Structure formats: C-alpha cells, structure tokens
Amino acid sequence: MSERHPGEALRHLACPIPATEHEHVLLAHGGGGRFSQRLVEGMFLEAFDNPALARLHDGAVLDLGGARLAFSTDSYVVSPMFFPGGDIGSLAVHGTVNDLAMCGASPLALSCGFIVEEGLRMEDLWRVVRSMGSAAAAAGVPIATGDTKVVDRGKGDGLFVNTSGVGLVPKGISIDPARARPGDVVLINGPIADHGIAILSVREGLEFETAIVTDSAPLHRLVARLLDALGDDVHVLRDPTRGGVASAMNEIAKSARVGIRLDERRIPVRDEVRGACEILGFDPLYVANEGKCLAIVARERAEEALAVMCADEFGGQSAIVGEVTDGPAGQVVLRSRVGGDRVVDLLSGEQLPRIC
Amino acid sequence: MKYVDEYRGEAEAKRFLELLRRKVTRPWTLMEICGGQTHTFMKFGLDRMLPEQVTLVHGPGCPVCVTPVEMIDRAVAIARRPEVIFTSFGDMLRVPGTGDDLLRVKASGGDVRVVYSPLDAVELARKHPDRQVVFFAVGFETTAPANAMAVRVAKLSGVANFSVLCSHVLVPPAMEAILSAPGNVVQGFLAAGHVCTVMGFEEYEPIAEKYRIPIVVTGFEPLDLLEGVYRVVVALEEGRHGVENQYARTVQREGNRHAIETVHEVFEVGDRAWRGVGFIPASGYKLRPAYAAFDAVTRFDVESVRADENAECIAGLILQGRKKPPECSAFGTRCTPDHPLGAPMVSTEGACSAYFSYARARS
Numbered sequence: 001m002s003e004r005h006p007g008e009a010l011r012h013l014a015c016p017i018p019a020t021e022h023e024h025v026l027l028a029h030g031g032g033g034r035f036s037q038r039l040v041e042g043m044f045l046e047a048f049d050n051p052a053l054a055r056l057h058d059g060a061v062l063d064l065g066g067a068r069l070a071f072s073t074d075s076y077v078v079s080p081m082f083f084p085g086g087d088i089g090s091l092a093v094h095g096t097v098n099d100l101a102m103c104g105a106s107p108l109a110l111s112c113g114f115i116v117e118e119g120l121r122m123e124d125l126w127r128v129v130r131s132m133g134s135a136a137a138a139a140g141v142p143i144a145t146g147d148t149k150v151v152d153r154g155k156g157d158g159l160f161v162n163t164s165g166v167g168l169v170p171k172g173i174s175i176d177p178a179r180a181r182p183g184d185v186v187l188i189n190g191p192i193a194d195h196g197i198a199i200l201s202v203r204e205g206l207e208f209e210t211a212i213v214t215d216s217a218p219l220h221r222l223v224a225r226l227l228d229a230l231g232d233d234v235h236v237l238r239d240p241t242r243g244g245v246a247s248a249m250n251e252i253a254k255s256a257r258v259g260i261r262l263d264e265r266r267i268p269v270r271d272e273v274r275g276a277c278e279i280l281g282f283d284p285l286y287v288a289n290e291g292k293c294l295a296i297v298a299r300e301r302a303e304e305a306l307a308v309m310c311a312d313e314f315g316g317q318s319a320i321v322g323e324v325t326d327g328p329a330g331q332v333v334l335r336s337r338v339g340g341d342r343v344v345d346l347l348s349g350e351q352l353p354r355i356c
Numbered sequence: 357m358k359y360v361d362e363y364r365g366e367a368e369a370k371r372f373l374e375l376l377r378r379k380v381t382r383p384w385t386l387m388e389i390c391g392g393q394t395h396t397f398m399k400f401g402l403d404r405m406l407p408e409q410v411t412l413v414h415g416p417g418c419p420v421c422v423t424p425v426e427m428i429d430r431a432v433a434i435a436r437r438p439e440v441i442f443t444s445f446g447d448m449l450r451v452p453g454t455g456d457d458l459l460r461v462k463a464s465g466g467d468v469r470v471v472y473s474p475l476d477a478v479e480l481a482r483k484h485p486d487r488q489v490v491f492f493a494v495g496f497e498t499t500a501p502a503n504a505m506a507v508r509v510a511k512l513s514g515v516a517n518f519s520v521l522c523s524h525v526l527v528p529p530a531m532e533a534i535l536s537a538p539g540n541v542v543q544g545f546l547a548a549g550h551v552c553t554v555m556g557f558e559e560y561e562p563i564a565e566k567y568r569i570p571i572v573v574t575g576f577e578p579l580d581l582l583e584g585v586y587r588v589v590v591a592l593e594e595g596r597h598g599v600e601n602q603y604a605r606t607v608q609r610e611g612n613r614h615a616i617e618t619v620h621e622v623f624e625v626g627d628r629a630w631r632g633v634g635f636i637p638a639s640g641y642k643l644r645p646a647y648a649a650f651d652a653v654t655r656f657d658v659e660s661v662r663a664d665e666n667a668e669c670i671a672g673l674i675l676q677g678r679k680k681p682p683e684c685s686a687f688g689t690r691c692t693p694d695h696p697l698g699a700p701m702v703s704t705e706g707a708c709s710a711y712f713s714y715a716r717a718r719s
Contacts, residue, residue, distance in 0.1 A: 024463035034694055204472060271357045278360060281447075281704060283399075338369040338578045340401020342714040348693030349459075352446030353472060354704050355419050356392070356498040356550055 032243025033347030070105030085213030105167030117156030196287035217291030281354030363577030390548035391418030391705025413677030420703035428453035474506035556611025632671030669698035
C-alpha cells in the first residue's frame with residue numbers, strides 16, 4: 001500500500017465551504033443559482049469525487065459491460081402539494097423521467113420514496129399516490145420499488161417525495177453538456193416559466209387574472225423522436241427546472257467552454273406569465289419549468305429538429321432561441337427585444353419579489 | 357402584452373436613438389433617479405446603444421440601497437426575537453447589516469416571511485394574536501400609501517400586535533442634496549415615474565427653477581427611457597429648464613390625492629439618514645404621534661442600535677452619481693452579489709448589481 005501524503009487525509013476533513021461563509025444552509029443553496037452551484041461543486045463533488053458525478057448532468061451514465069445505463073434521482077419538496085395543473089406526485093414522475101431523457105436514455109423504471117409527516121390527511125396521500133400511478137402509466141415507466149417513512153408532526157411539510165430512475169442510452173448517442181460547440185443551435189419545446197409562476201400563484205396567495213398552470217409533462221417520447229431523427233447530431237439536452245433557462249444555459253456554456261447567444265424575441269413566454277413576472281420583478285429566464293427541454297443540435301439539422309419537436313404532443317410551440325458561439329467561454333448573452341445586448345448570469349440566491 | 361410590448365419595439369428604439377444622435381452636439385451627464393430605471397437600461401442593453409456624448413449616472417432611487425445599515429441591524433435584532441414574525445418585501449432580506457442579513461436570521465431560526473403587501477402582514481397579525489408581527493416599511497413615496505394604509509387599518513381594526521419598522525425616504529430632498537453638493541456632475545434628471553404617480557411633479561418645479569435644470573418624469577420601459585433621455589437632451593441643447601412629463605399615461609401633475617391624504621394622515625416628514633449618502637434633513641417619513649404605538653423601534657427598544665458602514669464600500673459616491681460601479685476597486689472582486697460590501701450590490705434595483713449581472717463580463 002503506497003503511503004498517503006499527510007495533507008491528503010486532512011483535505012477530506014476540512015469542509016471546502018468555510019462555515020464562516022454561511023453558518024447555516026440558506027434556501028438559496030437549493031435555488032439553482034450560484035449558491036447551489038457552490039454547494040454542489042464545493043461540497044458534494046469534493047466529498048464524493050468520481051468521474052460519473054463530475055459531469056454534473058441531469059443523471060449519471062454508467063457503462064455496464066457494453067450497455068449504458070442512465071441513473072438519476074430527484075427529491076420533490078414542493079409546497080403546496082396540489083397546484084394548478086398538477087401535484088407533487090405527477091411532478092416527481094415527470095421530473096425523473098425527464099432527467100433520464102436528458103441523458104438521452106429511454107426510462108425503464110422508477111423508484112419512489114415517501115417521507116410523510118404524521119397527521120397528513122390520508123385522502124391527500126391517496127390523491128398523490130393515484131396521480132403518481134396515472135403519470136407513470138401514461139409515461140409507460142413503471143414504479144418498480146419504493147419506501148415509506150413517517151416523521152413526527154412538525155418535522156416535515158406534509159409530504160416529500162423522492163424518485164429515482166434507470167434507463168438505457170441507445171448506442172451511438174452521447175448527450176453531454178460539454179458537447180455544445182460553436183455554431184450549434186439552441187431549441188426549446190415551448191413557453192418558459194409556467195411552472196414557477198403557477199406554484200407561486202398558489203403558494204403566496206397571489207391571484208392573477210388568468211389561471212397559470214404548470215407545464216409539468218414527460219418529455220422522453222419527444223427526446224426519443226429527436227434522437228431517432230438526428231442521432232448523434234443532438235449534442236446536449238437539458239431540462240431547465242430550478243434556476244430556469246438562464247442557469248441551464250450558464251451551466252452548459254461553462255461545461256463546454258463556449259459562449260451562448262440567446263434572442264429574447266424568440267424565447268416563447270405566455271403573456272400572462274410575462275405579466276406576472278413584470279408585477280413581481282422576476283425575469284422569466286430564471287423561473288422554474290417542469291416540462292421544458294433545451295436541445296443543442298448541429299446547425300445543419302436545426303430546422304429538422306424543430307419540425308420533430310413541433311410534431312410532439314409537448315412541443316407544439318417549439319422554437320429556435322439561440323446559438324452556441326466561440327466565446328467568451330462560459331458567457332451567456334441575450335439580445336434584448338429592443339436590440340441591445342446583456343449578459344445572462346447565474347443568480348445569486350433566489351429571485352425575490354421587489355419592493356416597487 | 358398591452359402597456360409593455362408597445363414600449364419595447366426595436367424599430368421605435370432605433371428611431372429615438374437616431375433622433376438623439378441628430379440632436380446631441382456635446383457631452384451631457386444625466387441621472388436616472390430610480391434603480392428600476394437603472395436596471396431597465398442595463399437589462400435591455402440600452403446603455404451601450406446611447407450616443408457616446410450622453411453619460412448616464414445612477415441616482416439614489418433604490419429603497420433597498422439607501423436604507424441605513426443601522427435600520428437593517430434593528431430589523432435583524434427584532435427578527436431574532438422568538439415572539440416576532442418579521443415580514444418584509446423580498447429584496448430587503450439579503451441586504452447586509454453590520455453582521456447578519458434577514459435571510460441568515462431566517463436560516464438560524466428566526467420567523468422571517470416575505471409578503472407582497474403590508475396588508476398581508478396585518479392579516480398575519482390577526483391570524484396570530486399571540487405573536488408580534490412587524491413589517492419593514494421601506495421605500496420611497498411609491499410604497500408609502502400602502503404602508504400608511506396598513507398602519508391605518510391595524511389601528512382602526514384594533515390589531516395591536518402589528519407594528520412597522522419605518523424607513524421611508526423622499527426623492528426631492530435627495531435631488532437637492534445632489535445638485536447642491538460640491539462637484540455635482542448632474543445636468544438633467546429622469547425623474548422616477550412611480551414616485552410621481554403618487555406624488556405628482558409639482559414638488560420638482562421649484563427644484564428645476566432653482567437649479568435651472570431640466571427634469572423629465574419618465575417611465576420604466578425601454579422606450580420610456582429613450583424618450584426621457586431624448587427630451588432631457590433636447591432641453592439641454594436648447595438651453596431650457598423645467599419639468600416635462602414623459603409618463604403621462606400614469607402620472608398627473610398633482611399626483612394621486614387619495615394616496616397623498618392617506619400618507620399624510622399616518623406619516624409626517626422627518627430627518628433621515630441615507631445609507632452611503634448620509635444625513636439629509638426633512639428627507640423621510642416617520643409615524644405621526646397618533647400612530648406612534650405602531651412604531652417597532654420603540655416597541656422593541658432598538659433605538660440605541662447604531663452601526664458603521666463598511667469602510668471600503670463607496671456606495672455613497674455611486675448613489676450620488678459621482679462614481680460608476682466598475683470604478684470601485686472592490687467591484688466584482690471583494691464585492692459581489694454573493695459577498696456584498698454594500699446594498700447597491702445586493703438589491704435587485706442596485707446600480708452595482710445591475711452592472712454585475714448584465715454588463716460585467718461584456719466590459
């Protein structure tokens with residue numbers, strides 16, 4: 001056994017995020033912006049340290065003697081558990097199905113873990129479970145294993161759901177954020193920010209004139225059609241959930257060391273969602289989605305990709321929204337509606353509603 | 357989207373910019389007072405589209421930025437108390453006090469909640485009669501009517517467990533402080549449309565006269581701002597001063613009388629310290645004696661809390677238009693949104709945050 005350098009053992013004892021910086025975990029550490037990135041990269045990657053995780057994709061792709069298995073997990077802590085257009089159960093199914101799809105995989109099976117707070121109404125649990133069953137059946141992906149824990153009253157928020165999933169990545173497909181290359185085109189399968197605003201409208205008791213519903217949907221069939229049509233010319237797939245399109249684009253630009261240029265006029269946003277964002281002082285680019293897929297494809301196949309996405313049940317309003325450029329590396333730039341350019345950075349913490 | 361899209365057209369923007377280019381013959385320095393306007397300039401990339409003779413400097417009109425650090429420390433001290441539900445608009449939560457900010461108080465166990473209206477805080481007090489509900493009443497004249505209404509409603513309906521930490525500031529005294537300061541560079545103002553929606557613009561007329569300066573009341577959409585800049589430049593080029601109203605779809609000269617009456621019933625003008633700027637006489641609102649029972653400062657005995665600014669932060673110079681954020685030696689290095697030295701870097705309307713978010717890398 002080779003002798004380890006004394007500092008190497010110590011390295012793993014010292015937290016890379018100094019406690020003096022944040023003595024407590026903030027909500028922002030789960031918000032998908034710079035705080036989240038620092039937590040994941042500074043703490044989890046440091047402690048777990050392996051190449052599959054280091055790719056920081058929506059799931060890991062593991063080589064199992066020739067077959068490539070995609071493996072992904074996500075936890076759902078959304079409050080309230082029922083919201084316009086969906087609930088925590090269907091969201092959990094769609095979320096993990098989509099995480100697998102964003103690896104280019106065909107989802108095979110899911111697991112589910114329930115952490116239930118003592119006192120939750122049995123009827124509410126039954127509603128969520130039924131909804132999960134329906135969502136899984138509609139997606140054609142069985143929930144094959146699960147676990148239930150009940151915690152004391154006051155130690156949960158009613159119900160937390162974790163879903164994990166496995167899927168197979170077809171031969172010849174290599175979806176990786178690092179594969180974005182200058183000249184590639186960025187597409188999205190419809191209007192952004194619906195989910196975040198739908199949740200906010202019920203959580204905060206805000207009433208907008210038009211009911212805004214979540215976009216939560218399973219995207220694995222759309223992805224499969226895209227991969228069937230374009231094959232390896234699909235370079236990157238990413239679902240812009242927490243942190244929205246802006247964070248997803250920043251992560252890809254950083255991974256691939258490229259620039260990304262978006263055109264605000266081409267990014268679909270429903271009028272009612274834009275209106276709500278204007279009132280709250282939110283930028284829709286940073287608001288969460290649950291049924292959206294960003295696809296980065298070879299330029300010469302972009303129109304074909306758009307046609308495939310538009311033909312899908314969940315892609316009717318797909319659009320080409322930008323392109324990958326040769327720099328500056330890691331920077332996302334937006335051409336505004338009035339023709340000016342601005343940087344689209346990672347958020348520091350979460351978006352907070354403004355004073356006036 | 358009505359009232360938005362028609363003020364964001366690229367062709368119209370180009371038309372204003374062309375008109376501006378034809379009109380401008382020499383350098384002019386204009387100040388947009390409101391942080392919301394600063395953000396529109398940066399978010400839509402307008403700052404880089406203007407002719408180079410037009411220099412924009414950013415004013416003190418960000419309520420989050422100008423709230424004194426001692427007031428944040430008072431908020432933190434109150435929010436730490438176990439009997440308190442501390443409520444605030446979202447963007448105050450991240451502003452650093454001397455030590456903590458409200459988000460950290462929340463993470464360490466304080467009951468800190470975001471509300472969307474001060475009336476929500478009154479409602480919260482009704483629902484929790486065994487707790488003390490405090491609302492952080494921050495802002496310019498824009499938020500004063502709603503905050504005044506909340507105090508009035510609490511008094512009328514006997515909600516005694518509600519109070520406000522009052523930190524209101526007023527625009528006209530700040531404009532005068534900027535114009536009368538030695539070394540002032542501001543030659544024309546874009547006045548904050550939302551403030552004028554409430555207060556009108558009669559108060560600005562004597563200022564325009566006294567300092568012989570053009571002031572254009574301006575909205576917040578890109579075309580509003582381009583038109584505002586154009587109108588100030590035209591006035592300057594033609595040697596005119598006075599007040600013009602670009603935001604006529606919302607603003608009337610006499611303002612909103614009902615809102616003003618509500619404000620004056622609950623608040624009276626008092627002296628006020630501005631973060632980074634200093635003490636400005638008669639530049640804020642405080643509760644009138646009839647509503648003094650709703651003052652959180654006395655209720656929680658935090659009058660004595662005093663605090664010093666971070667010595668490295670040049671927020672005061674930024675807020676008075678003397679320096680631009682990139683001219684600060686700490687900008688983007690020792691001062692970032694993750695580790696702000698001062699409020700202009702943390703507020704969603706702060707000038708430093710606007711430069712960091714939208715323009716840092718491109719420069």
